[in-house]
Amino acid sequence: MILYPYRVAYLCRLDGGEFCARCALTSLRAAASCGWMERKTYMDAFGAVALTVFALHLAFNQVVIKVTGGGFSPVFAAGLRSAGAVVVLLLWMYLRGISFRMPRAAVPWAVVSGLLFAFEFICLYNALDIGTVSRSSVIFYSMPLWLALVSTVLLPDEGLTQRKALGLALAFSGVVIALAERGGGQISWTGDLLALFSALSWAGIVLLVRITPLAHVPPEQQLISQVAVSAPILLLLAPLFGPMLRELEPIHLAGMAFQIIGVASFGFLAWFWLMKRYPANSVASFSFISPVASVLLGWILLSEEIAPSIWIALALVAAGITLINRKPKT
Numbered sequence: 001m002i003l004y005p006y007r008v009a010y011l012c013r014l015d016g017g018e019f020c021a022r023c024a025l026t027s028l029r030a031a032a033s034c035g036w037m038e039r040k041t042y043m044d045a046f047g048a049v050a051l052t053v054f055a056l057h058l059a060f061n062q063v064v065i066k067v068t069g070g071g072f073s074p075v076f077a078a079g080l081r082s083a084g085a086v087v088v089l090l091l092w093m094y095l096r097g098i099s100f101r102m103p104r105a106a107v108p109w110a111v112v113s114g115l116l117f118a119f120e121f122i123c124l125y126n127a128l129d130i131g132t133v134s135r136s137s138v139i140f141y142s143m144p145l146w147l148a149l150v151s152t153v154l155l156p157d158e159g160l161t162q163r164k165a166l167g168l169a170l171a172f173s174g175v176v177i178a179l180a181e182r183g184g185g186q187i188s189w190t191g192d193l194l195a196l197f198s199a200l201s202w203a204g205i206v207l208l209v210r211i212t213p214l215a216h217v218p219p220e221q222q223l224i225s226q227v228a229v230s231a232p233i234l235l236l237l238a239p240l241f242g243p244m245l246r247e248l249e250p251i252h253l254a255g256m257a258f259q260i261i262g263v264a265s266f267g268f269l270a271w272f273w274l275m276k277r278y279p280a281n282s283v284a285s286f287s288f289i290s291p292v293a294s295v296l297l298g299w300i301l302l303s304e305e306i307a308p309s310i311w312i313a314l315a316l317v318a319a320g321i322t323l324i325n326r327k328p329k330t
Contacts, residue, residue, distance in 0.1 A: 040278050047278045051286040054271060059293030061263050062137050063301050064255045066128045071252025074125035076244040077259075079234030082121075082227040084260030089224045092265070102221050106213040110222070113208050114229020120201035121234065123194040126241070131191030133298030134306050138178045138314050139195035140202075141291035141321070145171040147203040148324050154211060163323055171320025178313035223268060288318040 040047065068077055093100060102110060127136045148168055152160045160168075179192055205226070208214055214222060238244050295314050298304040 043278055047274065048286075050270075050274060051278075052289060054267070054274070055286055055289035056293050057267060058263070059137070059290045059297055061259065062128065062133045062294045063297050064258055065125060066133050066298075066302065068252050068255035068259070069125070069129045069246075071246055071248040072256065073238060073242055073244050073246065074129045075122055075234055075241045076238035077256065078118075078121040078125045079231055079238055080256055081259045081264050082118075082231035082234055084256070085227040085264035086224065086231055088261060088265040089220065089227065092269070093220055093224065098218065098220050100221070100224075102217055102225065103213060106217050109208055109212040109214045110217070110225035111229055113205050113214065113222070114226045115233070116201045116205045116208070117226040118230035118233040120198050120205070121230065122237070123198035123201065127191045127194035127198060130188060131195070132304045133302060134295040134304050134310055134314075135178060135181075136191065136195040137291050137294035137298070138310065138317055139175060139192060140199050141287075141294070142171055142175045142196075142317055143199040143202045143206075144287070144321050144324050145175065145317075146200055147206055150203065150207060154207070167320040167323025169320070170316045170323065174313040174316030174318075174320060177309055177316065181307050181309045181313070220269070227264060288321045291321075292318055 065077070072080065090100075092098075124136070124140060127140070145168060148164060152164075175196075179196075209217075209222060292314060295306060295310070299306050
């Protein structure tokens with residue numbers, strides 16, 4: 001799963017503010033027993049810095065995907081990333097003694113999750129290929145909006161509070177403004193819709209791991225099942241989207257290595273560790289940094305022209321997501 005902040009923030013069921021014991025990472029049990037994995041009830045300085053760095057890391061990845069597209073076609077790049085992540089995660093799980101066996105009841109849902117994962121990245125990589133990082137990021141990171149809308153219907157314990165309703169309204173207004181902006185270059189309805197479909201697919205994956213037996217599957221198994229299912233699908237479909245290789249240069253290979261190792265593998269394992277150590281609501285509150293940073297990095301590193309309305313849309317989406325994820329007062 002690109003397991004980006006919003007997605008992982010909802011991966012485990014909460015029980016009175018603590019994670020279900022079934023969700024404990026096998027690879028971290030020894031560390032937890034010696035106090036290294038002490039569960040925090042508050043966000044300390046280390047956690048705040050780590051989460052900020054990780055959010056910036058994911059924002060930078062949007063730029064890397066855009067740049068890597070100069071050497072690989074979008075779907076082929078997504079397939080290579082998934083295939084590479086499978087190898088890295090298999091090695092990691094083997095060395096850490098983490099079981100590869102998934103409960104039988106969870107297997108069909110893991111396949112569905114992998115299919116959604118493949119569709120998500122077909123859409124996202126193509127959106128970034130034909131559009132800008134700034135526009136695609138604003139729309140893509142609206143995922144919590146769609147997840148919150150569905151959750152109010154399917155999850156009885158997540159009713160539509162006034163705070164959440166205001167957050168939904170703000171975020172939705174930001175998405176509408178972003179879609180309505182037609183000025184400037186490298187803008188198309190196709191790219192915008194692909195980014196939106198990607199966000200919807202992401203929300204669907206998160207929902208699956210909340211309301212199906214996947215909720216009781218260790219995160220490593222969730223992650224490897226998604227990349228393992230998506231890799232062959234993406235690689236088989238890649239020739240349908242044009243030449244798989246473009247003007248390949250070392251920078252494109254470096255970008256692919258970064259995506260495989262730094263994001264799709266160890267990056268998300270680090271995020272799981274932070275989710276285990278700190279309160280979920282506190283962790284989720286840092287998720288708004290990624291879309292803000294993505295827009296800024298697209299502007300700084302790629303010299304993308306950003307219309308004033310996009311800045312307004314970004315502010316609305318960030319404010320809405322913050323309200324949606326904010327812990328209610330007791």
